[in-house]
Each structure stands twice: as C-alpha cells, then as structure tokens.
Amino acid sequence: ANDVDGLSSDAVTIFDRMKSEGYTTGVVGKWHLGARANDSGDGNRPEHQGVDEFFGIWKGSRNYTIGAVGGSGTLRETFASPFTDTVLETTPPWNTTNKYVTNAFGIGAVNFIERHYADPDPFFLYVSFTAPHSPIGPSPDINDPRLSSLTGKRKDYASMVLTMDREIGNILNTLDDPAKDGSVSLTDNTLVIFINDNGGANNIGADNTPLRNFKGSIFEGGTRVPMIIAGAGLPANSTYHSPIHSIDILPTCLEAAGGSPPAEIDGISLLPYLDSTIPGIPHEVITIRNDTKVSVRKGDWKLAKNASNSPFLLFNLSEDPEESTDLAEINPEIVADLLNAFTTFETTIDKPRHAGLTKAPSSINLNNAFVLAPQTTPTGTFISDLTLVSGDLRNGNFNAGGDGSVQTYAETPSWENIGTGTLSENFTNTSLSANGSRNAIIAESNARAAGLDTGHTLSTGEIFRVTFQWRDASNWNDSSDLVAITLFTTSNDRINGPRNNIQRLVSRTSVNNSAYQTENFLFNPIIASEEGRRLFIEVNAAQTGNGFARLDDFKLQRGILGQGDQPSPSAFLNWSQDSAWIDPQTNSPDTLLSTDSFPGCILEFPVTQDFSYETNNDLTRISDLTFMLNSLRLTGFFDGASPQSANLSGSELLLTDDLDSAPANLALEAMGPAYSFFLKQDLILYHDLEITGNGSAAFVLEGQISEYHKPTKLTKSGTSSLLIKSSPKHTGPTSIHEGEIILAENVTLSSEVIISEKAILSGSGTLTNSLSGAGTISPGQGIGTLTIQNASPKRLHLEIDGNQVDHLVSTGILDLSSTTLSWSTQNLTEVVYPIITYNSLIDGFRNPNLPPAGYVFDYNYQGNKIALVRSENSYQVWSQQTHALSGANALFEADPDLDGIPNGLEFFTGSNPAEFTKTHPLKASRRSGSTSVSYPISSLGQATLFRLQSSTDLINWDDSFPGDQLPTVKEEKHFYSPGLGKVSQNITLPLEKTRFFRFIHQP
Structure with a gap:
C-alpha cells in the first residue's frame, strides 16, 4: 500500500509532451521529482521522464559551494541517448572557478542553448535555480554596490537573488546571440516564462509585505508570485491582472509549440487571453491544496484554511489583499459557494501517489480499495484441555532438523512452505534466538509462508489459543509491520488443497525495537461448517515487503473458557484504527488515512461468522471536509450458527463518480438472510447513486440520503432488498430496476419513482411524487400501509393474515384499470378488509383480478375505500356500514x-x-x-x-x-x-x- 519517493514511473511529464511535438528537452538545476534508478522498472530520474539532457541535482536544494555534496544533491550531467551520466561535483572547473552552484546552473543553461540553437528541431529548456533557497549565505555578488544599504541575512538573500538575476540575463543574451557574432537570434522565436514556485520563506531574509504569510502557506504571501511571459505575438510592456495558475504552463507551452493540450489536462493555455483573442478570464475558480491547507479563489473572494482543524476564513482580495479581515461569518452564502467549488475540484483529482517532502513512503497508501478486517477476542479465562503444538511436539520450538545455522523448510520437521516458493527456502536460524536455540524466520515475501498440519479433526464450538514470541529483524517497519497467524481448513484435508480460512489474527506492532515480545491469540469458536475437517496453521508476515522478523516458542492449545465468559463478543473499530483494514491486492494489513478519501476510494465491509461488529467513521478528507468515496461494498457469505450483524456508523459520507466516471455505488452483495447490515451514516450524493448487488442478507439504511448541491437520482438494480428508515432528500428520480426497496414507517420519499417489471416497492412509508412503471407495489414489510400520490400501478400485491391486511393509500389520482392484483392470504377471519383508501379513483380493477375466495370488492366502502367484503355478508355491510341503515x-x-x-x-x-x-x-x-x-x-x-x-x-x-x-x-x-x-x-x-x-x- 505504500509509495516510493517521487514521480510514478508512468507519469507523463511536460518533457514527454514536448518531445512528442518534436522538441529536444533539457533540464538545468534542481530536478526535485525523484532520484530512483530504473533497476526495477520504476526509475524517475530525468532520463526516464522525457528529459534528453540534464545538468543539475536530483534533489530540491543543497549548499551553494560545489565540491563536497554527495547523494542526490551531487552536481551531474546526464544525456539520455546514448546514455551517459557524469558526476561533476569534484571535477574542474565546477569545483574551482565555477564553484557557486547558481553560476553553474546558468552556465549549464547557456551551454544547452549553444549546443542546440542551430539544430533543425526546436528545444524546450527548463531552468530551475535553487536560489534563493536556504541555506542563506553571501553569493559572489555580495559586494555589489546596490546592496550597500542592506545588512545581515537580508543582504545575503539579496545577493543570492542578484546572482540568479545575472545568470538569467546571460541566458537571455545567449538566446539573442547564441553564435556570439550577431548572425543568429532566437529571441523573436522563443517563448520565455519566468515564475517563482512559491512566496518567500520565513526567517531567511525574504519579505512578502503587504501579503500575508510565507512559503508553505495558502495565504497570498505563500501563493501569489511574480510571473513574466514574453515572446512573439504577446503585447509588450503590459500587465495581465486575472488570476492564473502554474498548471497553465503546460498547455501554454504546448500551444506555443503547435500542439493541442489533451482534454484531461486541467490547465488552460494563456496565449489567447494574453493577446486578447479570447475575452474573459482563464479560470472562474482557482484552487490550491497542499496537504491540509486549502484555498479557493473566485473573483475577488478567497476562502482559506491554513491548517488541519482550523476554520475556513473568507477574504475579499480587492479590498483586503493583506487578508486581515475574516468575512466568513457575515457571508455564509459565499462561503458555501466556494466550498461547493472546492468539493467540485476534489471530485476530479487523484489522491496523493507519492509521499510528501520529508515524509516516509508509509505515510500514504497507493491502493484504492480497502477491506475492513474486524476481529474479536474471546474474553475470559482460557483453560487448556489439549496441546497440539508446543516445544518438541510438532516442532513448536523449531529446534528439530539440521545442524547448520540456517535451515530450509526441507530440513525442518513438521513445518512446510505453503507460499509460492519451494522447500529450499530458508526457514529457521540460530541467530537472534529467544531461548538460545533455533527460531523461525518470518519473511515479508509471498514465496515463504510457514504451514503446519496439526493432525486434529475439528468439532463445532472448539476454542483454540496460540502463543508465541517474536521480534523485528531486518528492514522491519516497527510502526506498521505485523505477524499473522491463520487457522484454516481445506476441502481435501491436505495442507495445499483448496483453502478456507477460519480466522486470521495479527500481532501488535513491534513494542520494543529488536526485543522479543509475547503474543497471545484466542480464536473464535469453530463454526458448524468446519465440523469434521482437519486443522492447519499458517504463520507469516501480515504484509509483503523486504523485511524479516524472528519467531519462537510457538504453542497451539485447545481449551474452554470459564463460566460466563464470552467466546465471541462484539467488536468495535474506528476507521482510522491501525491495521483495521486489509489491502485486497496484497492481503496485507492496512490503515485507512484521510488521504485515501478521494473519488476512487472503495470500502468493503464483510460479514463475520460468529460475532457482530460496529465501525465508526472518524475520518474526513485532509481538508477536514466530508469523507469522499466512490463505493461502499457489503460482502461475504454468512453461514454462522446464530444471527450476526454489522453496524456502520459515524460521520457522513460523500459519494461521487470515480475518476473514470464509474458511478457512485452502494453494493449489496452479502449472502445469508441471518446476517444484517445497518448503515447508519448519512450519504450525501455528489453524483447519482447506483445501488447494486444480488445479496440475500438484510440491508438497512438508517442514515439519510441527500444531495450535495444539484439534483441526483437513485437507481436500484440486482435482486437484493434495501430497507430505508430515514426519509431520502434527493430530488432526482428513484428508479428501481430489480430487487426491492422497502420504505419504513414514517419515511417519506419525495422523488419521482419508476418501478421496472422485475422490481418491488414495499413498506409503510409515503410517496409524495408520481409513481410509474411495470413493477410491483407491495404495502408493508409483512403487513403495513403504503401511501402514494398519483399512480397507475401495473402490479399490486397484498397480504392478509388473520385480522391484519395490507393497505394502500392514494392521496392523488388512482387508476387501477391496468393493475394486476396478487394475494398472500392466510386465516381470513374478517367480514371486511379495507385494502385501499383513495382521494380520486378514476377506474377499478379490469384485468382478471379476483378477490380471495368468498369475498367481493366494495369500491365505495365508507365513501372512499376499496374493501374486501365477505360475499355472504355483503348486503349487511352495504346497508348497515356504508349507508347506515338500521331496523326495518x-x-x-x-x-x-x-x-x-x-x-x-x-x-x-x-x-x-x-x-x-x-x-x-x-x-x-x-x-x-x-x-x-x-x-x-x-x-x-x-x-x-x-x-x-x-x-x-x-x-x-x-x-x-x-x-x-x-x-x-x-x-x-x-x-x-x-x-x-x-x-x-x-x-x-x-x-x-x-x-x-x-x-x-x-x-
């Protein structure tokens, strides 16, 4: 689930796109996009990202004196074809006469132009100076008389800028006269863009006055930077005042090169705006998001949030460029509009795919899908009555076998490799032992997984306990990596046969670095479907990677719990809980992060066989706004001995289409009517929601469905049934193509409803809009009353049980002329069963719809009802109840x-x-x-x-x-x-x- 530093190797860069337009590409200065070699196919150094020629450093900054910097800060020159990579750090003249790195970058840029000015193909050159980045110190221009009024750090800073300015001048002069004889000039055929990457940093001598704050902030001092663009066709000595964004550089360069920006590019070419070919502004909304920091600008208004758990502030930049007066409280409509604009932006962007600067790769997840891994631990006193593995018994101490320090699976009695590798893989060693003898090597590799046949035949209700010692060893991530123990069976009672996992438990993280710790796992009671099967064990790392752990003194016992103890108590998990999830791609434990909230997020909640669980969403987006995802999936096959449930509660969710336009989805796939899912979270629809799945479990939506800011529709397909217990607030149509939607009592559905032929609308709620389609209306969940408005139902199903009967109420116009009526009846005891109350009935049943045997329809019962009346009592009901006649x-x-x-x-x-x-x-x-x-x-x-x-x-x-x-x-x-x-x-x-x-x- 974790990333490696820098760009993904498959990222398409501006250099790739310019090469496709026939340009020779060059980069001079800091690369700052990754320093990975391509030895595993994931290189992201310049030569792997579309750069023909590179002169500079891989990292983002360094000290300014050339000669002693190593690693990714080393000055080097690289040519992609034929490939050469030359380290210049300790090579003259770079470590002698040209030893100030800003000067070196300027020389590198000039050299590139001089190499290519006469080429038949044009060139694209990106020059990225490190100046005036820290470390701040005097540059070769420190004694320039223009700096005489400055002192200290401020003077050092200014000298660094001045040196960079001189080198930029050298670059422009070279464009004007690359041959050094006045014979050639590229100036009138070159687009030159100068831009700063951010505002001045704090405490280095920079001054962003009057703008607020510094580099790294989303206030104007951190984001409003100078930009100069010059070239043929652009108006000279003019200033463009509308806000633009650095994302506009790529499409601007592509258009200048004669290309067309791809549709998926977010930026806009500035050329037609700068030369007034297109009136108006390039961007209605400009959004900046840096980790937890957010700003949204629309016109003169700017919404800003500069830290996690801080409020959104509102400023009018035309009146308050210093951002000194927060106007959010008195302009809630503008705040809401800008928040809508920001959320719209977030529905179109990916989540972070590389770790932030100075952050570990484990600070993000690359996977989009997460499967909840609820676990329960039996509580109480475990009393062993049978030991299956311990000490020399089935080699629980790993001491049996060969004499060498390292021992393979083939040399280790009882244990075998059930991973993808062979028995020649190493399994035990004498080093790093817990008790002075041999121990097991636990590798983060699919090739190695320790399996053991216990020889035990399972019985329903058996409880097992596993204890062992383990410690981290090589390349083990102490904060996240875990050891997993799995009890399993196979369909043929052979360890490598088709497998069914009974339960998988994972260890704590490494408590004390490089020290053994004891784990005690109590497994849930064996369920009935495992009765008579042979018990196997897998011992493995819970994740894949490059690390190793050591494990010793493994013991497996069967036993009982003390009287009154709970073998399967309910479990509770916060979404943010460490290792509460599994990455389905690697089957490794995973932790859900705020950065995982994006349009492609898929969360899966499985059934549990012998315990219930509750989850709590305690996460938001990194902007502290509602958690965003594409799909909620309720999955699994339940065949437990007693009914169980999953309760999904916590903060609301925002459902969106994913980045490939796959619709927002609630997947009801879990099988087993004795399992219930209770979705208690409110669901906010940014896009239309599709409810899918053929699950037979009980699915209950207790949270409210609403829409974010525009009408959304809800579509139900698949044979599953969904009970809705809170009134939906979406205004688009509700289409039920298949399966059943059940409206609980007091639930009002105000959208238009269309029921297809294979679908059912049932329950005891109320429809306040039109109802149409060839599907079935079935009041009640069991027996109940369903209220509709205008309708001409195609199918109506009613249930009678003793003195109870379903009832349909129509508050508008009801037409039964094309309705097919069906019944479920038992114990018909009443003379009269009112089945329909109407406001305006324009036609009765015409299809061959018969009442239950012995009954007739009364269409005018009590003036506005349709009732079933027992035939033999029909005159009595008509005269005495409908028309209140009495006596003679x-x-x-x-x-x-x-x-x-x-x-x-x-x-x-x-x-x-x-x-x-x-x-x-x-x-x-x-x-x-x-x-x-x-x-x-x-x-x-x-x-x-x-x-x-x-x-x-x-x-x-x-x-x-x-x-x-x-x-x-x-x-x-x-x-x-x-x-x-x-x-x-x-x-x-x-x-x-x-x-x-x-x-x-x-x-």
Whole structure:
C-alpha cells in the first residue's frame, strides 16, 4: 500500500509532451521529482521522464559551494541517448572557478542553448535555480554596490537573488546571440516564462509585505508570485491582472509549440487571453491544496484554511489583499459557494501517489480499495484441555532438523512452505534466538509462508489459543509491520488443497525495537461448517515487503473458557484504527488515512461468522471536509450458527463518480438472510447513486440520503432488498430496476419513482411524487400501509393474515384499470378488509383480478375505500356500514327513500338507498326487431342472484324468451364509475306493441 519517493514511473511529464511535438528537452538545476534508478522498472530520474539532457541535482536544494555534496544533491550531467551520466561535483572547473552552484546552473543553461540553437528541431529548456533557497549565505555578488544599504541575512538573500538575476540575463543574451557574432537570434522565436514556485520563506531574509504569510502557506504571501511571459505575438510592456495558475504552463507551452493540450489536462493555455483573442478570464475558480491547507479563489473572494482543524476564513482580495479581515461569518452564502467549488475540484483529482517532502513512503497508501478486517477476542479465562503444538511436539520450538545455522523448510520437521516458493527456502536460524536455540524466520515475501498440519479433526464450538514470541529483524517497519497467524481448513484435508480460512489474527506492532515480545491469540469458536475437517496453521508476515522478523516458542492449545465468559463478543473499530483494514491486492494489513478519501476510494465491509461488529467513521478528507468515496461494498457469505450483524456508523459520507466516471455505488452483495447490515451514516450524493448487488442478507439504511448541491437520482438494480428508515432528500428520480426497496414507517420519499417489471416497492412509508412503471407495489414489510400520490400501478400485491391486511393509500389520482392484483392470504377471519383508501379513483380493477375466495370488492366502502367484503355478508355491510341503515329500513325489501326501488335492487345496481332515485336503473330499447336491455351492476351486487324477466301484459312474467332464445350478454366493468359496471342483454323479440321487463331477486 505504500509509495516510493517521487514521480510514478508512468507519469507523463511536460518533457514527454514536448518531445512528442518534436522538441529536444533539457533540464538545468534542481530536478526535485525523484532520484530512483530504473533497476526495477520504476526509475524517475530525468532520463526516464522525457528529459534528453540534464545538468543539475536530483534533489530540491543543497549548499551553494560545489565540491563536497554527495547523494542526490551531487552536481551531474546526464544525456539520455546514448546514455551517459557524469558526476561533476569534484571535477574542474565546477569545483574551482565555477564553484557557486547558481553560476553553474546558468552556465549549464547557456551551454544547452549553444549546443542546440542551430539544430533543425526546436528545444524546450527548463531552468530551475535553487536560489534563493536556504541555506542563506553571501553569493559572489555580495559586494555589489546596490546592496550597500542592506545588512545581515537580508543582504545575503539579496545577493543570492542578484546572482540568479545575472545568470538569467546571460541566458537571455545567449538566446539573442547564441553564435556570439550577431548572425543568429532566437529571441523573436522563443517563448520565455519566468515564475517563482512559491512566496518567500520565513526567517531567511525574504519579505512578502503587504501579503500575508510565507512559503508553505495558502495565504497570498505563500501563493501569489511574480510571473513574466514574453515572446512573439504577446503585447509588450503590459500587465495581465486575472488570476492564473502554474498548471497553465503546460498547455501554454504546448500551444506555443503547435500542439493541442489533451482534454484531461486541467490547465488552460494563456496565449489567447494574453493577446486578447479570447475575452474573459482563464479560470472562474482557482484552487490550491497542499496537504491540509486549502484555498479557493473566485473573483475577488478567497476562502482559506491554513491548517488541519482550523476554520475556513473568507477574504475579499480587492479590498483586503493583506487578508486581515475574516468575512466568513457575515457571508455564509459565499462561503458555501466556494466550498461547493472546492468539493467540485476534489471530485476530479487523484489522491496523493507519492509521499510528501520529508515524509516516509508509509505515510500514504497507493491502493484504492480497502477491506475492513474486524476481529474479536474471546474474553475470559482460557483453560487448556489439549496441546497440539508446543516445544518438541510438532516442532513448536523449531529446534528439530539440521545442524547448520540456517535451515530450509526441507530440513525442518513438521513445518512446510505453503507460499509460492519451494522447500529450499530458508526457514529457521540460530541467530537472534529467544531461548538460545533455533527460531523461525518470518519473511515479508509471498514465496515463504510457514504451514503446519496439526493432525486434529475439528468439532463445532472448539476454542483454540496460540502463543508465541517474536521480534523485528531486518528492514522491519516497527510502526506498521505485523505477524499473522491463520487457522484454516481445506476441502481435501491436505495442507495445499483448496483453502478456507477460519480466522486470521495479527500481532501488535513491534513494542520494543529488536526485543522479543509475547503474543497471545484466542480464536473464535469453530463454526458448524468446519465440523469434521482437519486443522492447519499458517504463520507469516501480515504484509509483503523486504523485511524479516524472528519467531519462537510457538504453542497451539485447545481449551474452554470459564463460566460466563464470552467466546465471541462484539467488536468495535474506528476507521482510522491501525491495521483495521486489509489491502485486497496484497492481503496485507492496512490503515485507512484521510488521504485515501478521494473519488476512487472503495470500502468493503464483510460479514463475520460468529460475532457482530460496529465501525465508526472518524475520518474526513485532509481538508477536514466530508469523507469522499466512490463505493461502499457489503460482502461475504454468512453461514454462522446464530444471527450476526454489522453496524456502520459515524460521520457522513460523500459519494461521487470515480475518476473514470464509474458511478457512485452502494453494493449489496452479502449472502445469508441471518446476517444484517445497518448503515447508519448519512450519504450525501455528489453524483447519482447506483445501488447494486444480488445479496440475500438484510440491508438497512438508517442514515439519510441527500444531495450535495444539484439534483441526483437513485437507481436500484440486482435482486437484493434495501430497507430505508430515514426519509431520502434527493430530488432526482428513484428508479428501481430489480430487487426491492422497502420504505419504513414514517419515511417519506419525495422523488419521482419508476418501478421496472422485475422490481418491488414495499413498506409503510409515503410517496409524495408520481409513481410509474411495470413493477410491483407491495404495502408493508409483512403487513403495513403504503401511501402514494398519483399512480397507475401495473402490479399490486397484498397480504392478509388473520385480522391484519395490507393497505394502500392514494392521496392523488388512482387508476387501477391496468393493475394486476396478487394475494398472500392466510386465516381470513374478517367480514371486511379495507385494502385501499383513495382521494380520486378514476377506474377499478379490469384485468382478471379476483378477490380471495368468498369475498367481493366494495369500491365505495365508507365513501372512499376499496374493501374486501365477505360475499355472504355483503348486503349487511352495504346497508348497515356504508349507508347506515338500521331496523326495518335495513331490510332487503325495504324502500326507505320511497323511490319505488327496494334496497335489494339498489344494492344490486349500485344506487343510494337513502337518496330518491329519479331514473329507473333498468333500461330497454328496440330497433328493427332487436331488443336491448341494460342495467348497472355493482361489484358488491354480484354476490346476489337476480333474474331478468319479461311480460307483455304485466301479469304473466317469464324468465325465457320466445323460441327459447339465449340473450347475448355483455358486461362492461366500471362503466359508470369504479365498482359500477353495465350489463347489456340483446334478444330478437316479436313486434308486440309493448314488452315489459323486471328484476326478480332469487333467494
């Protein structure tokens, strides 16, 4: 996970890009980008980074007298092809007449120009003086009369600047007359850029007045520096006042060379702005970030934070260039806008890929993915009842074997190499022993891993303890490197067979340098799936590298815990905890850092078989702002003996697309319904969020989803189910393509919701926006009430259990005409089950949707509900509950509204028994011998039996028609209103003068 110094070998530099435009490239002065040789393919010295010719030093500074500096500060000259590298530090004239390094750099630049001015190809020369970097001292120009008014360090500093100025003058003079005879001038065909890398440093004689602070600060004294640019086509003697950034140098040079800056380059060519070809400013926002220090400039406003855990300060630079008055408190909107701009910037940049100056490579991680490694330690008193490895038993003291000081695996009884190497790898030694005898060599190498067959067959619930002594040895990082012990089984009970790790525990870091320390590991109880398998052990370094440790007196025992002790207590981990994570590329312990918070960060939280755990996010970005990442993954296969859980809590998270535009992701992949993940952190969406995964574990989102500053959408795919227990605040659409989203009670989802055919929306929450799609709505998690607004659901699933029933509430317009209804029912005990409450129902169920056997639909129950009503009680419910009839008025044959239509017929035809019906429900018409009879029929009325009879004299009524004709019957559901259909019967009848029709109730 750790970096090495300087540029990555695959970094594309400005020198690479200028070479691709046909330029000869040169660097003079300090390189300061790495001094690694290319012996392992990762060289980053100038010749490996696109530089044809180098004259200078690899490091960033040195003393100014040539002659005695070694290492990466040595003065040298390098040519890439054919390759030569000459050390000049102790070579005349550099250590004699030209021994001041600033003069040497000037001479090196002049020599480069003189070598190449007549070449057919152009050249690109980068000259990086160390002056006036410390150490501060008098230069050869210390006695220049222009410095006579200065004294002490200030005079020394000025003399160093003056010497550099003279050398820059020599370089410009050489451009004007490289042949020294006036025959050639490159001045009108050369772009010259002068820029300082930072403001003056503190305590070296520099003075940045009136600007605040010094080098290393993000205040103006550290970042506002002089820049001069001159060349053909640029206006002379003019000043450009808009803010620019050093990142603009590369695209400016590329355009001047006739090339086009690649799209991925952040900077902008300044040429069209300087010559007024393009109006406006190059950058709306200028951002500077140096470790924990941040500044953001937009127009005249600048937001600044100069240290970790310090507040953001706001300045108006046009009125206050000294940055003396903080205006943040009275301008919260401007602060928020600049913070948004800074976060936008951070969503586009990589994390540090090389350690900072003076920092160890281990101060950063190169890996993007981290897997949490929760561990629990059984608590209590361990009482051994069986020793499997100890002393001479299975060579736990490593003393058995050959007589030499170093002994291979092949020479060591019981132990074998289960790494990628062979048995000829060294394994034990007599030096650095804990007890005066032989000890094991623990190497940070995949080629070496010590394995041992215990010969023991496992039983469920067994508890094992391992004790050993170990110490650091060669190239061991005391602050981070660890020893790991793994218990494992294989599918064929052979040590090199297909493997299943039972548990891996890691040691403490080295407590006392080069001294033995004792470790005591108590492993979790053996789970049922390992019953009957053979137990193996691996002893290894927990990380890869170049180091070694020594280990001795290894002991493995089986035992029991004292009464009341916990074999698998819950574990708690802070995200920042040392070695709380694993680098999945190396399987080595890792520590998550603030610098790992960037758009490509992937965090994985696995299931645990026999204990639960809680994690706490105690990290932010290095700017102290919300931790940023691309993906949260919940993974693993759970088959533990009892239910377990993982609780993810702590500070909020900011989810973004990664740098390759892979979308922000919450991956629900863990398998096993007895395992639960509780995500309690708030999730802020900078970009759209995709929830994926086919996991069968229980996934619960207790934190709130919100959006950073622009509408974001949420998409769910995969067969997993997610229970949401806090109201999401994103305003973009929620699309459920597959699986299930469950809204807990009191959760409100205000976004538009689209449910695809294979997806389900369920729960007891509330939707306040539109709902569409071919998917399923299923109120409740179990039994519950789901509230929606306007909807035309394609599928509705309802559950009935005893006296409980799912309920759907529509607060807007509900259309059930295309809804397919399905049921899960048991123990139907109630006469009435209200299933839907509506505000405006424009159509009822039309597809072949049947109520449960023995029930009918009432679309007007209590005026605004759809209910299931038991068929045999349907009239009773209609008359007494819906229309509040009682006593004699509630009888089937009664006519309480005196409209001539008895209750039974009003029940059948869907009219109101308490309101006078002016129009008879039965209608008939004749045309050309065809007679049509129609009448309304309510969904409830279908539970009763009526007969249609006809008569020509009102005395003799008959069910049959002349010629025993069967009428053509047509039923149109919900013709008049939801729940009130129309039945039409057509028959050919003789042309009598009059024919009468009536309904007869059939008991």
